[in-house]
Amino acid sequence: MMIGEQAKSLIVDLCRQFYTLGWVSGTGGGISIKEDGRIYMAPSGVQKERLHIEDIFVLDEQGRILEMPQVGKMLKLSACAPLFMKAYELRGAGAVIHSHSINAVLASLISEEEEFRISHMEMIKGIRGMGYHNTLIVPIIKNTAYEGDLTVSLEEAMLKYPSTFAVLVERHGVYVWGKDWKEAKTHAECYDYLFQVVIELRKLGAPSKSFTCCIANNHT
Numbered sequence: 656m657m658i659g660e661q662a663k664s665l666i667v668d669l670c671r672q673f674y675t676l677g678w679v680s681g682t683g684g685g686i687s688i689k690e691d692g693r694i695y696m697a698p699s700g701v702q703k704e705r706l707h708i709e710d711i712f713v714l715d716e717q718g719r720i721l722e723m724p725q726v727g728k729m730l731k732l733s734a735c736a737p738l739f740m741k742a743y744e745l746r747g748a749g750a751v752i753h754s755h756s757i758n759a760v761l762a763s764l765i766s767e768e769e770e771f772r773i774s775h776m777e778m779i780k781g782i783r784g785m786g787y788h789n790t791l792i793v794p795i796i797k798n799t800a801y802e803g804d805l806t807v808s809l810e811e812a813m814l815k816y817p818s819t820f821a822v823l824v825e826r827h828g829v830y831v832w833g834k835d836w837k838e839a840k841t842h843a844e845c846y847d848y849l850f851q852v853v854i855e856l857r858k859l860g861a862p863s864k865s866f867t868c869c870i871a872n873n874h875t
């Protein structure tokens with residue numbers, strides 16, 4: 656495969672997989688990958704489960720477009736580009752996933768005080784640096800009319816929560832990153848699972864304050 660073809664092909668494959676999970680339906684969401692100083696991103700407003708490798712944009716580390724799809728295709732860069740760039744710039748990420756998962760949207764709405772919190776769950780161990788007894792905290796930022804306008808609040812959340820690998824966007828979804836695409840995918844799967852656990856516990860009528868203390872008390 657030529658340089659960059661593997662990253663492009665991964666974006667195509669992963670978007671197809673994420674579509675089956677409900678993470679990138681209705682054209683929203685996606686994944687960006689960084690490899691050998693090049694950043695790969697999908698176009699905006701297209702069905703992410705039907706991408707072709709020739710649709711993928713290539714950017715440099717400053718976010719300048721180096722390669723774009725054929726002019727005839729009339730494709731423009733993902734509106735998530737400035738948000739993906741923040742994870743590369745501020746977190747040294749190797750890949751960033753933007754999911755419109757229903758679990759992320761519901762988690763953003765049922766959580767209190769602009770933070771999603773959970774502890775004492777095995778899947779927390781899937782997040783780098785986290786142990787079973789740690790409380791996982793995901794900041795929640797307010798949605799804006801346009802994706803790009805989330806950039807300032809995403810940056811603020813990244814600075815305020817230096818150990819998070821995810822930021823929830825209220826009524827919208829979540830941005831998740833990792834050191835490479837494998838870690839970003841693992842993180843995204845674990846976060847989504849944990850969002851769902853809290854949602855299901857709520858449905859079962861578990862005490863609402865926080866799913867950190869009620870679960871912790873049963874185990875300590």
Ligand SMILES: CSCCC(=O)C(=O)COP(=O)(O)O
Pocket residue numbers: 681682683684685697698699700701732733734735753802
């Ligand atoms: C129905 S999608 C609304 C826009 C959005 O939230 C989004 O993530 C768009 O991403 P794109 O890569 O298509 O610009």
Ligand SMILES: [Zn+2]
Pocket residue numbers: 683684753755802827828
């Ligand atoms: Zn979005």
